[in-house]
Amino acid sequence: MIDVSKIEQIFLGAVSLDQAERSEYLDSHCGSDGELRQRVEALLAAQPDVGDFLEPPITGNTQDFGQTKDHPIGMVVAIRFEYYERQMP
Amino acid sequence: MTDITHILNAIDSGDPQGSADLLPLVYAELRRLAAARLAGEKPGQTLEPTGLVHEAYLRLIGNHRELKWDGRGHFFASAAEAMRRILIENARRKQGPRRGGGLRRVDANIDQLSASDHDIDLLDLNEALEQLAAESPVRAELVKLRYFAGLTIPEAAAALGISVATAERYWAFARVRLYAALAEPRKNSENIDPD
Numbered sequence: 001m002i003d004v005s006k007i008e009q010i011f012l013g014a015v016s017l018d019q020a021e022r023s024e025y026l027d028s029h030c031g032s033d034g035e036l037r038q039r040v041e042a043l044l045a046a047q048p049d050v051g052d053f054l055e056p057p058i059t060g061n062t063q064d065f066g067q068t069k070d071h072p073i074g075m076v077v078a079i080r081f082e083y084y085e086r087q088m089p
Numbered sequence: 090m091t092d093i094t095h096i097l098n099a100i101d102s103g104d105p106q107g108s109a110d111l112l113p114l115v116y117a118e119l120r121r122l123a124a125a126r127l128a129g130e131k132p133g134q135t136l137e138p139t140g141l142v143h144e145a146y147l148r149l150i151g152n153h154r155e156l157k158w159d160g161r162g163h164f165f166a167s168a169a170e171a172m173r174r175i176l177i178e179n180a181r182r183k184q185g186p187r188r189g190g191g192l193r194r195v196d197a198n199i200d201q202l203s204a205s206d207h208d209i210d211l212l213d214l215n216e217a218l219e220q221l222a223a224e225s226p227v228r229a230e231l232v233k234l235r236y237f238a239g240l241t242i243p244e245a246a247a248a249l250g251i252s253v254a255t256a257e258r259y260w261a262f263a264r265v266r267l268y269a270a271l272a273e274p275r276k277n278s279e280n281i282d283p284d
Contacts, residue, residue, distance in 0.1 A: 004225045008262040015261075043262075046269035053209075053268045054232065057239040058176070 002036055010036070011043045093149045093164075100163045111163065116171035118145045123175055142168045142238050162248035166230065169238035173215070176237070180211045209271070217270035221263060227251070228259045232267065235260070 010029045014022050022044070030037035093114055100107030122141045146164060222229035227249060234245040246256035 004228065004262075008258065011262060011265070012258060042269055043265045046272060047265050049272070050265050050268045054236050054264050057236050058211075 002033075002039060007036065007039050007043070010040045014040065014044060015047055097150075097163055108163065108167070111167045112171060114149065115145060115164065115167040116174065118149055119168065119171045120175055122148075142172060162250075165234060165238050165240060165244075165248050169230075169233040169240075173233055173237045176211060177215050213271055214267065217267050220270070221266060228263045231256060231259050232263050 010026070013029065014025050017025055026037055026040065030040065093111070096107050096110045096114070100111065119141055122144055142165070145168060146161075150161075150164065218229055218232060221232070230249060231245055234240045234248055235242070240248065242256050242260060243253050246253045249256070251259075
């Protein structure tokens with residue numbers, strides 16, 4: 001079984017390259033491993049359509065809970081819980 | 090509620106039984122809350138799992154503000170997993186024979202909460218997620234924390250004990266991989282999934 005990290009690494013390296021550079025990049029990183037190249041190419045083909053897939057969580061947008069981006073993680077959690085605490089009857 | 094605090098502390102000190110003990114408690118609480126919410130909902134309204142996760146947190150952990158982030162991270166991992174199971178159970182109950190394609194609308198308010206461009210079949214997503222988990226548990230866990238518990242990337246990274254940069258790489262990869270899996274037409278569209 002191909003190592004997922006390897007597919008990931010090559011995919012991320014290739015995704016921002018243009019067609020010509022990408023082809024060279026895959027040649028040098030996949031070598032003769034046809035299955036590896038195929039798996040990476042399948043991801044590269046899907047990437048343009050990904051859009052915001054999975055980005056709005058099924059749980060609703062956490063950004064709705066106000067300004068949390070500048071706070072340390074523990075504070076973010078505390079702010080969100082306090083928000084919910086206020087909402088509860 | 091000291092039970093759950095003891096379990097979280099046990100997890101923090103490396104007790105492997107801790108996580109196993111945590112999940113049923115969190116699961117039971119989320120299920121209870123979900124059922125209560127659904128019973129009270131007006132027709133056509135949707136259920137919001139983030140609210141449930143946080144409400145469960147408040148009810149189970151309450152005022153134990155001294156709980157370190159690690160303990161909360163464990164709670165969220167458990168809650169994401171529990172919420173995923175609850176939603177999957179619900180989707181299975183409501184869904185008839187499986188047809189082709191993982192990207193289509195599913196009629197059930199609890200199954201279709203995403204405001205994204207994509208309509209996601211929760212059961213197909215779950216299947217793809219399980220395949221990812223078999224190859225990379227941590228990447229699948231990241232997806233669960235983000236998608237089912239609504240954690241941001243920094244929060245999920247902290248919960249998983251990985252760097253933000255690593256989490257961002259995992260997320261970029263996992264999203265396209267899962268998307269590709271769902272976009273592919275189902276091979277055996279005539280068969281009803283025996284699960």
